[in-house]
Amino acid sequence: MGFSNLELVIQCDNFPYFEDNQTVYAEHIAKYYEFRVSGIDATLGYILNSVVDKFPWPQYWQIDSRLKRVTLVTAANVTAADRSKLIAETLSEAVKKESFEVLKGWRSENYPVFGPGGEYLFEMERSASPLFGIVTYGSHMTGYTEDAEGMKIWVPRRSKNKQTYPGMLDNTVAGGMATGERPFECIVREALEEASLPESVVRPGAIARGCITYSHIRDARAGGEVGLSQPEIEFVYDLKLDASVTPKPGDNEVDAFELLSIPELKDALARGEFKPNCSVVIIDFFIRHGILTPENEPDYLDIMSRLHRRLQYPLASYRQ
Known part of the structure; x- marks a missing residue:
C-alpha cells in the first residue's frame, strides 16, 4: 500500500512530543x-x-x-x-x-x-x-499548471551527486535562507538558480501561502552523522505557471524537471520518493487546494496539527 500521508508527515516531524509520551520523550532528550x-x-x-x-x-x-x-x-x-x-x-x-x-x-x-x-x-x-540543532529557515515554492486534464505540478529530481538526499524528488523550488535574507527574496533567488525561472515570472506570480514547521531527526539519507536534531521553518509559496513556461535546471543540484499529474504525485509520495520535508510541502499544497479534505483523508486533523508544530526555541522576527 505504501506510505500514508500521516506516515510521511511523521517521517519529517519525528522528534518526539512530550505530550504524547513523557517516557519516550525523556529517553530521547537524554x-x-x-x-x-x-x-x-x-x-x-x-x-x-x-x-x-x-x-x-x-x-x-x-x-x-x-x-x-x-x-x-x-x-x-x-x-x-x-x-x-x-x-x-x-x-x-x-x-x-x-x-x-x-x-x-x-x-x-x-x-x-x-x-x-x-x-x-x-x-x-x-x-x-x-x-x-539550531532552527533553520527556508522557502519552498510549488509551481503548477492547469489545463483540460487538470492540475499538474513541476517536480525536480535531485542530483545523484548531492550530499543530501541524492536522487530523491523535491519541490519545484526550495532553498535555505541565509543571514539577512527574507522569505520572498529567498524564493526569487532560488527560483532563478535552481529552476531558471526569471524574476519577471516569480515576483508578480508567486503567492505566499503561510509556512510549515517541524522538528526532524536526520537519518542516513541526509548525509553525515545520523540522529542530529534539525528543527525547521519552511515558508511556502504557490506559482501558477503558463503552459509556455518550463522550469529547467539552473545549477548542478537538479538532474531534470518533470510535470506530474495529481495521481502521479500521490503515487510518488506513497512510494517515499520525495525528500521528507518536500513530502510535507506537497501535502500542505494538497490541503490548501482541496485535494486532501476531511472527507477523503482519515488522518486529516493529525496531519494539520503536525504541519504546524510549536517549536520550543526562540524564533526570528520580521517586524522590521
Missing part, C-alpha cells in the same frame, strides 16, 4: 545537550551527546555534564559579530581535524540564529547547523 550562549536565557538547539564528546571545543566553551548544557561563554558586552567569529573559529578547528562527516559538505553559506524576541545573536555555517 541523547542531547542543550546549546546555549551566555547572557541569553534560552535553549537554542540540541547537540547530540556523541557530537559533544567528539567536538574539539576551544576554551571559551563550557561543557556542563550535570545540567547537560554546552554554552558559548562570552563577555557581557559581546556583539553578534563577536559570537559569529567564535563560532567560525570553533568550526574551523573541527574541519581541520575532520571531526564530522557533515562538515565535508561545507557550503560557505551562513544561517542566522535568534534569541528571545527575535534578537539576532550570531550566524553559523550552514553545514554545521544540524550539529548544533
Whole structure:
C-alpha cells in the first residue's frame, strides 16, 4: 500500500512530543545537550551527546555534564559579530581535524540564529547547523499548471551527486535562507538558480501561502552523522505557471524537471520518493487546494496539527 500521508508527515516531524509520551520523550532528550550562549536565557538547539564528546571545543566553551548544557561563554558586552567569529573559529578547528562527516559538505553559506524576541545573536555555517540543532529557515515554492486534464505540478529530481538526499524528488523550488535574507527574496533567488525561472515570472506570480514547521531527526539519507536534531521553518509559496513556461535546471543540484499529474504525485509520495520535508510541502499544497479534505483523508486533523508544530526555541522576527 505504501506510505500514508500521516506516515510521511511523521517521517519529517519525528522528534518526539512530550505530550504524547513523557517516557519516550525523556529517553530521547537524554541523547542531547542543550546549546546555549551566555547572557541569553534560552535553549537554542540540541547537540547530540556523541557530537559533544567528539567536538574539539576551544576554551571559551563550557561543557556542563550535570545540567547537560554546552554554552558559548562570552563577555557581557559581546556583539553578534563577536559570537559569529567564535563560532567560525570553533568550526574551523573541527574541519581541520575532520571531526564530522557533515562538515565535508561545507557550503560557505551562513544561517542566522535568534534569541528571545527575535534578537539576532550570531550566524553559523550552514553545514554545521544540524550539529548544533539550531532552527533553520527556508522557502519552498510549488509551481503548477492547469489545463483540460487538470492540475499538474513541476517536480525536480535531485542530483545523484548531492550530499543530501541524492536522487530523491523535491519541490519545484526550495532553498535555505541565509543571514539577512527574507522569505520572498529567498524564493526569487532560488527560483532563478535552481529552476531558471526569471524574476519577471516569480515576483508578480508567486503567492505566499503561510509556512510549515517541524522538528526532524536526520537519518542516513541526509548525509553525515545520523540522529542530529534539525528543527525547521519552511515558508511556502504557490506559482501558477503558463503552459509556455518550463522550469529547467539552473545549477548542478537538479538532474531534470518533470510535470506530474495529481495521481502521479500521490503515487510518488506513497512510494517515499520525495525528500521528507518536500513530502510535507506537497501535502500542505494538497490541503490548501482541496485535494486532501476531511472527507477523503482519515488522518486529516493529525496531519494539520503536525504541519504546524510549536517549536520550543526562540524564533526570528520580521517586524522590521
